[in-house]
Amino acid sequence: MNTRATTSAPYTASSDSGSGTSSGTDDSARVWEELVTSALLGTDRRPPTVLAGTTGAGTTDAGTTAADPAGAGTTGADLAGALLDAAALHTVRRRAGLRPGPAAPPLEPAPEDPRRPLPEAARRRLDQLLAGRAAPSPAAGRRGAAPDLAELLPQWLTLANERGYKAPPAALPALLDAARARTDLRPQALRLAGPRGLWLAGLNPEWRFALRGRGTAGRLPSPGDVQGVRALWDEGLFAERVALLAAVRSGDAAAGLALLASTWTAERAEDRLMFLDSLRTGLSDADEEFLEAALADRSRNVRATAAELLAALPASAFAGRMAGRAATCVGLDRTAESPVISVEAPHECDAAMERDGVVPTPPAGRGERSWWLGQLVEAAPLACWIGRFGGRTPEEIVALPVADDWQGELHAAWCRAAVRQRDASWSRALLGAPAVPPATGPGTSSLAERAQLLATLPADERAHWVAAFVAAHGLSEAFQLLGVCAVPWAEPLGAAVIDALDIARDAGSYPWSFSGVMGLAERCLAPEAARHLDSLTALPDEEEDTAPGAGGYWSEAFQRLVATLRLRAAMRAELDGGPRPAGATA
Numbered sequence: 001m002n003t004r005a006t007t008s009a010p011y012t013a014s015s016d017s018g019s020g021t022s023s024g025t026d027d028s029a030r031v032w033e034e035l036v037t038s039a040l041l042g043t044d045r046r047p048p049t050v051l052a053g054t055t056g057a058g059t060t061d062a063g064t065t066a067a068d069p070a071g072a073g074t075t076g077a078d079l080a081g082a083l084l085d086a087a088a089l090h091t092v093r094r095r096a097g098l099r100p101g102p103a104a105p106p107l108e109p110a111p112e113d114p115r116r117p118l119p120e121a122a123r124r125r126l127d128q129l130l131a132g133r134a135a136p137s138p139a140a141g142r143r144g145a146a147p148d149l150a151e152l153l154p155q156w157l158t159l160a161n162e163r164g165y166k167a168p169p170a171a172l173p174a175l176l177d178a179a180r181a182r183t184d185l186r187p188q189a190l191r192l193a194g195p196r197g198l199w200l201a202g203l204n205p206e207w208r209f210a211l212r213g214r215g216t217a218g219r220l221p222s223p224g225d226v227q228g229v230r231a232l233w234d235e236g237l238f239a240e241r242v243a244l245l246a247a248v249r250s251g252d253a254a255a256g257l258a259l260l261a262s263t264w265t266a267e268r269a270e271d272r273l274m275f276l277d278s279l280r281t282g283l284s285d286a287d288e289e290f291l292e293a294a295l296a297d298r299s300r301n302v303r304a305t306a307a308e309l310l311a312a313l314p315a316s317a318f319a320g321r322m323a324g325r326a327a328t329c330v331g332l333d334r335t336a337e338s339p340v341i342s343v344e345a346p347h348e349c350d351a352a353m354e355r356d357g358v359v360p361t362p363p364a365g366r367g368e369r370s371w372w373l374g375q376l377v378e379a380a381p382l383a384c385w386i387g388r389f390g391g392r393t394p395e396e397i398v399a400l401p402v403a404d405d406w407q408g409e410l411h412a413a414w415c416r417a418a419v420r421q422r423d424a425s426w427s428r429a430l431l432g433a434p435a436v437p438p439a440t441g442p443g444t445s446s447l448a449e450r451a452q453l454l455a456t457l458p459a460d461e462r463a464h465w466v467a468a469f470v471a472a473h474g475l476s477e478a479f480q481l482l483g484v485c486a487v488p489w490a491e492p493l494g495a496a497v498i499d500a501l502d503i504a505r506d507a508g509s510y511p512w513s514f515s516g517v518m519g520l521a522e523r524c525l526a527p528e529a530a531r532h533l534d535s536l537t538a539l540p541d542e543e544e545d546t547a548p549g550a551g552g553y554w555s556e557a558f559q560r561l562v563a564t565l566r567l568r569a570a571m572r573a574e575l576d577g578g579p580r581p582a583g584a585t586a
Contacts, residue, residue: 032094035087043079048086107203111195115166121574122160123168129153130174145559147567151523153178155568157188159575167192172200176207186210212239220244223251233259238271245278253282257290269299276305283309288316295355307357307379312420314381321356326380327388329373330410333403341389343406345369346376370409377413382426394429412449419452427453434468451480459486467496475500475517482517488526497521498532505536505554512553522561527569530562537562 038048118126132149167175172193179189190197190210201210220243221228232244249256260275267275276294279287287309294306295318310318325346333342346353349360349372357379362371382394389397402410411430418426431453454462466481475497485493497517504514511518536558539551 028090028093028097031086032090035083035090038083039087043083047079048083108199110199113166113194113196115164115194118160118165118168119574119577122165122571123171125156125571125574126160126168126171127174129156130171130178145556145563147560147564148522151519152564152567152571154185154188155523156571156575157185157192159572161188161191163575165192165575166194167197169196172197176201176204176210180207180209212237220247223248223255229259233263238274242274242278245275246281249278249281253284254286256282257287261290269297269302272297272299273301273305276302276309279309283312285313285315288313288318291316292318295357300359303355304357304359308420311379311381311417312422314383314421318356319379319381321352322376322379323381323384325353326376327384329376330385330388332389336403339400341400341402341406341410343373343402343404343410345373345406373406374409374413374416377410378416378420380417382414382417382421382423394426398429398432412446415449415453419456422456424456424458427456431465434465435472437473447477447480451484454481455484460490462486463490463493467491467493470496470500475504475514479516479520482520482524485524487524489524491526494525494529495532497525498529498536501558502536505551508550510550510553511557518557518561522564525561525565527565527572530565530569533558533562533565 034048038046117123129149129152175189175193176197179186179193186209193200193210198210201207220240221232223229229244229248233241236244245256245260248259257279260278264272264275279291291306291310295303295310297303297306307318310316311322313319329344329346331342333340346369349358349368353372353376354360358372358375360368360372362368385397386392386394389400392400398411398414401407414426415430417423418430431450454465457465463485466478466485469481470478470493478500482489482493482497488494489497498521501514501518501521505511537555539555
């Protein structure tokens with residue numbers, strides 16, 4: 001019989017409990033080595049010569065050599081059993097003889113978070129949102145009538161942070177896991193997690209994202225800490241330096257610029273681009289000299305970004321140069337019977353234009369001259385056109401006809417200039433009346449450009465404009481416009497969206513075509529709108545010309561909308577510490 005017993009030595013003895021001498025330790029190591037060798041090779045091939053307290057010719061001393069380990073009456077099974085017994089005994093002896101290793105240094109205690117704790121109801125709601133316990137959809141492809149908790153978590157985090165709460169310690173691991181999975185949650189989740197969340201993130205490599213851009217210890221030095229700022233700027237990782245520059249810039253724009261200028265020439269091109277973009281915060285005429293020098297940068301992307309920032313400074317020398325170039329290309333045709341804008345696009349892109357950020361090579365399918373013209377008009381300060389067109393207002397200028405089919409190119413460049421310069425008066429003129437069909441509007445037919453123009457208007461004016469657009473054109477083209485309106489939607493926007501959804505339901509189509517708008521409504525309608533939607537949750541009678549089952553789908557969608565709005569009302573009440581509103585979802 002060839003018995004192989006696999007034994008291992010997970011512990012290493014630093015002393016032997018059976019001997020306090022070096023000789024005893026050596027004997028113990030020799031016995032263990034002998035036992036391991038016999039176990040690996042098998043007792044038939046390598047009979048053990050040392051056994052502890054076994055039958056046969058063994059002895060009761062682990063260090064004694066058996067005179068005849070395979071003597072009379074000793075079988076292979078006896079040897080195998082004796083070997084395992086000896087191995088078990090020596091394993092216990094070796095473990096008992098271990099000396100304790102040095103203790104690990106204790107962890108630094110978690111920092112204190114002075115913010116107030118969540119109310120108990122809000123704490124339970126956070127646990128529910130993090131767990132994402134939503135009712136399963138009744139069928140594949142259908143969302144069901146239950147609110148989507150995952151979509152409400154960002155809003156809950158924003159509300160909690162606005163009220164100055166801190167996350168419960170027990171919720172920190174789930175909160176960090178949620179932020180790791182969804183980058184859109186990170187700013188608000190880390191803000192709620194606070195200093196204790198950063199402390200915990202330092203103990204788990206999976207949460208390392210929370211430390212990026214926060215300084216080597218998880219926090220940025222105070223902008224007033226001159227030595228700390230200098231040390232992190234000189235020695236920090238790139239993400240830490242970007243965050244540091246943004247923090248310093250937001251508190252003291254001049255100090256941020258000085259910090260960047262101190263190492264500008266030694267930075268890599270891709271790093272210079274990111275650092276330069278940070279100057280958008282607190283951009284002022286004081287940055288002009290630095291940006292002018294950046295126009296000579298060896299990186300084309302850096303030059304383009306510097307030109308874009310200078311274009312946002314209407315009083316800069318760069319803006320003056322661009323205004324002069326644009327004025328030579330666009331003006332009034334004095335020979336026409338009625339005022340007409342004439343356009344003569346540039347015939348070349350000279351070195352001076354290139355230095356000022358004009359890209360000479362157009363993208364595929366774009367003509368060179370129209371490409372150069374668009375860049376000049378986009379970079380020129382919009383105020384220059386008032387004098388160029390005889391003191392006319394932006395509305396009057398936009399309403400003028402443009403000769404030779406240049407209107408689309410000219411208006412598109414003005415749209416980009418209005419967005420870049422945040423000029424609300426030009427944005428209004430280019431948007432035109434909301435009831436005008438997009439394809440025939442005064443400025444642009446692109447909904448994406450209209451959304452950008454809307455973003456420059458005050459929130460109330462934005463909501464009124466989009467409400468009128470929805471009332472005139474329905475919801476099919478309004479998704480991008482709704483996305484730039486402040487949350488919760490101010491009236492009359494909420495009422496206009498509800499009316500448009502009701503009209504779409506009555507038209508007999510399926511609600512899937514409006515799923516994007518419905519999702520926005522769940523997150524953006526004021527919770528008080530729920531009482532206006534109750535009548536829409538009922539299952540309507542199906543007409544002959546409606547899609548089969550559409551009424552049921554619409555009823556389900558409105559039930560989910562109402563439940564979500566009531567849940568949002570409950571979330572707000574819980575965070576405010578008040579009673580849950582009547583009808584609110586638990």
